[in-house]
Amino acid sequence: MKTEVKALVVGGGAVGTSIAYHLARAGWSDVMLLERDELTAGSTWHAAGLLPYFNMSYATTHIHDYSIKFYKTLEEETGLDAGFFVVGNLRMAQTQARMDEYRLYSATAETCDVPHEFLTPAQIKERWPLVRTEDLLGALFHPTDGYINPADVTMAMAKGARQRGVLIERKWQVDGYTWHGDHWQVQVTKMAERGGNLVPTEESVVIRAEHVVTATGNHAQRTARMLGLKTPAIPVEHQYIITEPDPALVAWRAEGNPQHPVLRDADAKWYVREERGGWILGPYERGAPACFRYGVPDSFRADLFPLDLERIEEEYMSMIHRIPTSETVGLKDDFNGPICYTPDGNPLLGPAPGLRNMWLAEGFSFGITAAGGAGYYLAQLMTEGEAAIDMASLDPKRYGQDWMTTDYAVTKNEEAYEHVFILHHPDEERPAARPLRTAPAYERQKALGAQFGHVNGWERPNYYGPLDAPEHFDHDARSFRRGGWWPYAEAEARAIRETVGIIDASAFAKHVVKGPGATAFLDHFTCNKLPKVGRINLTYALSVKGTTRTEYTIVRLAEDEYYLVSAGAWHAYDEDYLQKAAEDFGMDHGWFTVQDVTTQWGVYAVAGPNARALLQGLVRDAEPETVLGNKRFPWLSMRNIELGMCPVRAIRVAYTGELGWELHFPMEMGLYLWDQLMAAGAAHGLKPVGARAQNWLRQEKSYRAFGTELGRDATPLEADLPRFVDLSKDFHGKAAMEATGIRSKCCTLLIDGPADADPWGREALYHGDTRVGRLTSGGYSVAFGKSIGMGYVRPELAVPGTKLLVRMMGDLWPAEVVEDSPYDPANARIRIDG
Structure with a gap:
């Protein structure tokens, strides 16, 4: 047992072995992996081993793509057969909505070069006659994936890791982590088998590690407690059954026919694949319970739970419907084991919140599919400072430490399991554990028909529907095309362009940086x-690679005091980076503090041609008629004002591109201020506005958004934002940004798309027959009466007038690159005086 290493990986499942392998391949020669039991003893051993490409996330698609390609190389490198059966993957669709989902996914797959094709029911029947197809509309087929033996691929990666110098130690349990300024001390205990149980011995060792990676699977709760963290990674029971041989299938194969692809009837919520002449059925049913909410019992090793066949009866019967020959075959075996989940079904992959050199790789509900790519990209993040793809969507800090609880995680993880095969609309909003975090005017907004989205736990209006909506209107409004919500969002966007609207932006992240050293720190x-x-x-904090790590609006309150506003969805993500950057900078230029004030300040954005007139009636000032004019309150400035009895930090800026103010108010006065604004606004055409209309409007102004146009895969210069970059000063990431150059460039496009659909921001862009980029945002423009989008293309194409094509709903539609801020490019409406 070594007692000093550069990197210690904790967990010997598929994910942990992949990380150890890839760290060694990336050049770290001193890597050790610890497993408390045997390799694959966690969820890996009972995983079904499927390798589905299908995922709506750009980052996760790249991770899955890498895994599938990497696993095919392991036998040549290690001599061990990874057990990869490249049989393909057939996702069947019973409804038009499901086909629309596949077409939208196809756009993401296309931008990632994932091979796929669409099949008709007749083509399915011709290839695989055992499958019933008369009630299908079609299918999406991935020819290059399939299934793999989880134990075999894990052992192959383990051998590859050993060949590259990784030391793998089994039967060692981690019992504590302590940070010592530049390294971790990890307390480990030797485990031994006694009576079938795994128990600690008296043998104990302290390991010094510069970096630690936890890939502890079902034990994530125990790991989190040792680290002083909260994590939503909690297992859910997953069942699958194996049938006796199906005579029809046996005969099919005896005739020399190939294996069936992995079959997925998404509308019936199951997958099926061949297994020794029979079938494996894996359902994602309602009512699957979470387990081990506080940790795995010491007595639980490579164990399973009893089968609950009644719970999956509906899915079992639907398999018989889809594969009629399976009706007469008996059950051969069953598995019901824990699979770790997170509330959105994606893993927690990246740096741990608040800790140095501690990396989390937890919550892998599709761990075999993701293991290879997770190891590859996490190793890049650790050894180079950034990965080749933006990993923010998988960052562990997307669930804040200040509000996420065990009950929340259990409720959402059970929902995530049930939603594996639910239609994944791009405007999907899942209902469990809501409402949780509500701004003061929540009930008022609900009474006005608000249909809420869920952002970092906060309820935020997406749009305001009709007050007489049917009971399930919110659900029915989900769509891949222009859904039931569309005319309401269109009216909201038009109100901001023509009268005035109010947007609740209280979920914004807000921090105060103050002290004699604050200016030097923020300048760097x-x-x-x-x-x-x-x-x-408006400014950006860069990554070590010079890409955009965080977007901030900075308000200077005093010489040494700054108010920073950033995206609400990225609150903990931004705060962690800000706090760690402050620690790294030190106090050589004077002391300063960083304070999170997010829940102290609410925000209403009031914007539109009538915004000044509305506020004029509420402002309390010695000269109320001039307080909001350009002379006393110019664009891009801040003033402390009073609106009735509410003190307000007013900022003259509008994300919608109209005359407007952000009103930052004491959170406890939010209900009072809302009522005052709504009452005063009645005479000025005030309309409450949701996030979807705001998203459309900001695209008309070419305002980039963090998480779409802005992220760790593009620099601010590639985002075409040189006006927000001061090259005359030194700042973190500057040299890397300049060295990167302009690989692609952000632009705005107007699109002549289908009459019933708009882009969502993941579609491929073509120049003639050549794919040249992808959209990152999309929507509808009320100013131009057509679809609008933003995205990245080759630099020479990002010039106004360039004719492109965009893939929407399977077809290519004409699009044209337009000038930045196509609506009011001179910003005359924002600056208008009064």
Whole structure:
């Protein structure tokens, strides 16, 4: 047992062995892996081994793509057969909505070069006559994936890791982590088998590790407690059954026919694959319970739960319907084991919140599919500072430490399991564990017909539907095309362009940085000039690779005091980076503090041609008629004002591109201020507005959004934002940004698309027959009466007038690159005086 290593990987399942392998392949020669039992003893051993490409996430698609390609190389490298059966994957569709889902996914797959094709029912029947097809509309087929033996692929990666110098130690349990400024001390205990149980011995060792990676699967709760963290990674029971041989299938194979692809009837919520002449049925049924909410019992090893056949009866009968020959075959075996989940079904992969050199790889509900790519991209993140893809959507900090609880995780993980085969609309909003975090005016907004989205636990209006909506209107409004919500969002967007609208933006993340060293720190931390007192600037904090790590609106409250506003969905993600950057910068330039004030301040954005007139009636000032004019309150400035009895930090900026103000108010006064604004706004055409209309409007102004146009895979210069980068000063990531150059460039496009659909922001872009980029945002423009989108293309094509094509619902539609801020490019409406 070594007691000093550069990197210690904890967990010997598919994910842990992949990480150890890839760290060694990336050049770290001193890597050790610990497993408390035997390799694959966790969920890996009972996994069904499927390798589905299908995922709506750009990052996760790349991870799955890498895994599938990597596993095919392991036998040549290690001499061990990884047990990969490349039989393909057939996703069947019974409804038009499901086909629309596949077409939208196809756009993501196309941008990632994932091979796929669409099949008709007749083509399915011709290839696989055992499958009933008369009630199908079609299918999506991936010819290059299939299934793999989880134990075999894990052992192959383990051998590859050993060949590259990784030390793998079994029967060692981690019992504690302590950070010592530049390394971790990890307390480990030797485990021994006694009476079939695994028990600790008196042998104990302390390992010094510069970096630690936890890939502890079902034991994630125990790991989190040792690290002083909260994690939503909690297992859910997953059942699958294996049938006796099906005579029809045996005869089919005896005739020399190939294996069936992995069959997925998404509308029936199951997958089926061949297994020794029979079938494996894996359902994702309702009512599957979470387990081990506080940790795995010491007595639980490679164990299973009793089968609950009644729970999956509906799925079992639907398999018989889809494969009629399976009706007469008996059950041969069954598995019901724990699979770790997270509330959104994606893993927690990246740096741990608040900790140094601690990396999490937990919550892999599709661990075999993701293991190879997770190891590859996490190793890049650890050894190079950034990965080749933006990993933010998988970052462990997307579930804040200040609000996420065990009950929340259990409720959402059970929902995530049930939703594996639910239609994944791009405007999907899942209902479990809601409402949880509500802004003061939540009930008022609900009474006005607000249909809420879920952002970092906060309820945020997406749009305002009709007050007489049917009981399930919110669900029915989900769509891949222009759904039931569309006319309401269109009316909201038009109101901001023509009268005035109010948007609740209280979920914004907000921090105060203050002290004698605050200016020096922020000047180094961000790439733009810092504003003068009473003014604001938009700026970016960069990654070590010079890409965009965080977007901030900075308001300078005093010489040494700054108010930072960033995206609400990325609150903990931004705060962790800000706090760690402050620690790294140190106090050589004077002390300063970083304070999270998110829940102290609410925000209403009031925007539109009538915004000034509305606020004028509420403002309390010695000269109320001039307080909101350009002379006293110019664009991109801040003033403390009073609206009735509410003190407000007003910022003259509008994400919608109209005359407007962000009103930052004490959170406890939010209900009072909402009522005052709504009452005063009645005479000015005030309309409450949701996030979907706001998203459309900001695209008309070419305002980039973090998480879409802005992220760790593009620099601010590639985002075409040189006006927010001060190259005359030194700042973190500057040299890397300049060295990167312009690989692709962000632009805005107007699109002549189908009459019943708009882009969602994941579609492929073509120049003639050549794919040249992808959309990152999409929607509808009320100003131009057509679809609009933003995205990245080759730099020479990102010029106004370039004719492109965009893939929507399976077809290519004409699009044209337009000038930045196609609506009001001179910003005359924003600056209008009064």
